[in-house]
Amino acid sequence: MSKTLSLRSLLGSTLLPRNEAYILMAHVLDKHYQLPRSTLISRDEIELSAPALEEWHALESRRLNGEPVAYLVGKRGFHKIELQVTPGVLIPRPETELLVDIALQEIKKIESSTKSPKILDLGTGSGAIALAIANEALNSQVIATDQSLEALTIAKSNAKSLGLETRVQFTQGSWYQALKESVTFDIIVGNPPYIPAQDPHLIVGDLRFEPLNALTDHSTGLSCLEAIVLEAKNHLKPMGLLAVEHGYDQSNAVVELMKTAGLSDIQTHQDLSGHHRVASARKQD
Ligand code: GLN
Numbered sequence: 001m002s003k004t005l006s007l008r009s010l011l012g013s014t015l016l017p018r019n020e021a022y023i024l025m026a027h028v029l030d031k032h033y034q035l036p037r038s039t040l041i042s043r044d045e046i047e048l049s050a051p052a053l054e055e056w057h058a059l060e061s062r063r064l065n066g067e068p069v070a071y072l073v074g075k076r077g078f079h080k081i082e083l084q085v086t087p088g089v090l091i092p093r094p095e096t097e098l099l100v101d102i103a104l105q106e107i108k109k110i111e112s113s114t115k116s117p118k119i120l121d122l123g124t125g126s127g128a129i130a131l132a133i134a135n136e137a138l139n140s141q142v143i144a145t146d147q148s149l150e151a152l153t154i155a156k157s158n159a160k161s162l163g164l165e166t167r168v169q170f171t172q173g174s175w176y177q178a179l180k181e182s183v184t185f186d187i188i189v190g191n192p193p194y195i196p197a198q199d200p201h202l203i204v205g206d207l208r209f210e211p212l213n214a215l216t217d218h219s220t221g222l223s224c225l226e227a228i229v230l231e232a233k234n235h236l237k238p239m240g241l242l243a244v245e246h247g248y249d250q251s252n253a254v255v256e257l258m259k260t261a262g263l264s265d266i267q268t269h270q271d272l273s274g275h276h277r278v279a280s281a282r283k284q285d
Pocket of ligand 1: 192215
């Protein structure tokens with residue numbers, strides 16, 4: 001086999017950024033040879049067989065064409081878990097881990113008085129938020145909703161792979177319509193579609209490959225946030241906490257919605273890039 005097929009030369013000559021090339025090549029090595037990622041460093045003289053080489057080139061060109069790495073390898077790490085992802089669900093983002101941490105902090109706070117905290121994740125997608133919470137808060141009971149049956153199938157499969165299927169219940173419907181009227185929660189979280197319909201980012205780069213209904217409300221960007229915030233009181237226990245993710249420039253608008261909804265103790269939270277990314281509030285009366 002020619003020398004140009006070694007891992008070293010393939011990785012050295014690709015137009016992909018190094019970190020992406022390494023993830024895709026590690027995927028090829030795992031799939032075709034069950035070799036670990038460390039092979040990329042420790043045995044980079046290895047030459048790929050024809051089928052493995054063909055797969056590498058296919059993945060390389062799909063990525064160069066804009067397909068997200070997470071869809072190409074079918075998985076993405078989030079908080080302390082790994083999730084299966086397909087183009088039927090939004091790819092979990094690092095900034096959304098903030099929402100998980102806010103929920104976990106609240107669970108710690110109410111632990112002594114609430115044996116089994118009830119959590120609602122609205123619009124769960126791959127199940128990322130619900131499953132990351134259930135994975136850490138072992139006494140929590142989580143209900144996760146989504147309008148998309150395709151998303152729920154993926155979320156349920158993730159729950160099973162993580163051994164969390166008895167702790168997280170999935171239900172189909174638009175926001176609170178997925179629930180029985182009377183249920184109330186200690187914590188409600190959600191990362192709804194909040195990109196405005198006219199945002200130019202929707203038609204460039206990786207976003208083009210993600211489900212549009214998970215990214216945009218096809219309106220101002222605030223309509224789903226509004227639906228979640230304005231009805232939250234009906235589904236929160238007294239002193240219950242609502243926390244929602246929103247766009248970098250939507251903090252003031254979401255705070256106003258929370259005021260309109262009659263919620264108290266309104267707080268804004270910054271992500272690691274310093275953007276206001278989550279707003280939280282309580283039902284106090
Ligand atoms: N955070 C995502 C982005 O900016 C959007 C996800 C969403 O609309 N909830 O790409």
